Amino acid sequence: MAHTKFNRRNFIKNAAAASGAMMISSLFPACNLQNPSTGNHGPTDLMKMKKPVAIAMWDYTWLLRHHKQGDFEDWDKVLDGLVERGYNAIRMDCFPQFVAADSKGNIQEEFFHIRETWKPSYWGNQFSMHSRPREGLVEFLSKCKERKIYIGLATWFMPHGTKRNLEFNGIDDFVRAWDETLAFINDHDLLENIIYVDLLNEYPLWHGFEWFKKEMNQRSNEKTFKENNPEANVPDEVFMKRKNDRFTPLQQEFYQVFIDSVIAKLKIKWPDLKFFVSQPGATSWTQIDFSKFGAIDPHFWFAHNGDFNSKTGVSGLNMFRSDKDRHFGESYAKVLSYWSDNKEELSTWMEERIRKAAELGKKYNIPVGNTEGWGAVFWQDHPLTGWEFIKYAAEVATELSVKHGYKFICTSNFTHPQFKGIWSDVKWHRQITRKIKAG
Numbered sequence: 001m002a003h004t005k006f007n008r009r010n011f012i013k014n015a016a017a018a019s020g021a022m023m024i025s026s027l028f029p030a031c032n033l034q035n036p037s038t039g040n041h042g043p044t045d046l047m048k049m050k051k052p053v054a055i056a057m058w059d060y061t062w063l064l065r066h067h068k069q070g071d072f073e074d075w076d077k078v079l080d081g082l083v084e085r086g087y088n089a090i091r092m093d094c095f096p097q098f099v100a101a102d103s104k105g106n107i108q109e110e111f112f113h114i115r116e117t118w119k120p121s122y123w124g125n126q127f128s129m130h131s132r133p134r135e136g137l138v139e140f141l142s143k144c145k146e147r148k149i150y151i152g153l154a155t156w157f158m159p160h161g162t163k164r165n166l167e168f169n170g171i172d173d174f175v176r177a178w179d180e181t182l183a184f185i186n187d188h189d190l191l192e193n194i195i196y197v198d199l200l201n202e203y204p205l206w207h208g209f210e211w212f213k214k215e216m217n218q219r220s221n222e223k224t225f226k227e228n229n230p231e232a233n234v235p236d237e238v239f240m241k242r243k244n245d246r247f248t249p250l251q252q253e254f255y256q257v258f259i260d261s262v263i264a265k266l267k268i269k270w271p272d273l274k275f276f277v278s279q280p281g282a283t284s285w286t287q288i289d290f291s292k293f294g295a296i297d298p299h300f301w302f303a304h305n306g307d308f309n310s311k312t313g314v315s316g317l318n319m320f321r322s323d324k325d326r327h328f329g330e331s332y333a334k335v336l337s338y339w340s341d342n343k344e345e346l347s348t349w350m351e352e353r354i355r356k357a358a359e360l361g362k363k364y365n366i367p368v369g370n371t372e373g374w375g376a377v378f379w380q381d382h383p384l385t386g387w388e389f390i391k392y393a394a395e396v397a398t399e400l401s402v403k404h405g406y407k408f409i410c411t412s413n414f415t416h417p418q419f420k421g422i423w424s425d426v427k428w429h430r431q432i433t434r435k436i437k438a439g
Helices: 010-013 018-025 075-084 135-147 170-187 210-217 220-230 250-269 306-312 326-365 386-405 425-437
Strands: 053-059 091-093 111-113 130-133 152-155 194-198
Touching: 053 152, 053 425, 075 135, 111 220, 135 170, 170 194, 170 210, 210 250, 306 326, 326 386, 386 425
Parallel strands: 053 091, 091 152, 152 194
Antiparallel strands: 111 130
8 A cells, every 4th residue: 555745744733633643632631720810910921021031940959959958958048149140040840740739639748859879969859858849939939039030930740759740640630730830839929930831841851751751652663552552543654664753753743732732721721821841952852843832942962963972972971970980081181172173163063953943933933042051961070070161162052042032041051059160150150141131
């Protein structure tokens, strides 16, 4: 039987009418949200802001190192330090999996986050510790509001030493988790400085929403999926072999319909919020249809440049996850040398990615930014290395981001007090954040 040419974009746009999508739509039942409650102030409209914000990714660390002798022990101190360095925005996990009620409707105020290893962590908790997410969220957001710091709400939806993320299964539960969290924030009149909501970190890959991962895995092999789901009647087109795609057409269809459905349901109650999901820039993020998104946030690193990575070992996945650090000094010397010799070519490579993201923003008339970048994914303080490369990368990429009209711009994914080598350079932070905010 001859196959017709497969057009992924048309396939996704017509998903609701396709019999394969009918199978998917059965996973997404109608979701009745709570009745809206209006606070005194609505969220900030990112699109209307005249200048970009300098945003720091404080992820889940703001809470999980909030303990005695922790890097975030004193929120007033670290927030004042952030403002001193010129940042006026934070991307932070608001922990919907902990704030919302469990599957039985129970609210839990305190959690114990178990660490199974003493191996140092880049982000999150270094040690087993207790947290109070609901109480902490109100206190922390209030302190940000006092300092006029804008907030990008996000979640990695990770277990963090618990099994709480497993309480949520399916779109109904996921939407409920976010709706209850937003209602909780709104009830405390803390939506005013919210500029966006990143519903699931680096979608569809790096997060802890296990139900979604299982559904994606079922679709990793189209033939097996069809055999295990005979009623799905998946169109023949999905079986055509396609090169250079990380995901199968079935997976692409699933993650597109899923996130479009989540956004549509939440927009019913929260029409003024900008909902989206961030993407890992090393994957085929351009395959997503952004027509339902409120913003675009693809994460780019120079470490993803193939030549740079292969000739230096700069990728954090290889260099800084190693069990042995004896060659860090040699590797870092290669990084600095390659950067010096190939800065122009690397800058051109990065600008192409930033430009494409900016063009997508114009196409869909939504703001674009980057909350994670620009040098390497993983880095750390170490006596054999330094932060020069991370700073060099930031100086190039932030200038390019401003040039192409980004609305929110990070300097690196290491803008935390636990990365002391770069955090301590107040002058450098002030110089680069000043340029970002000047636009």
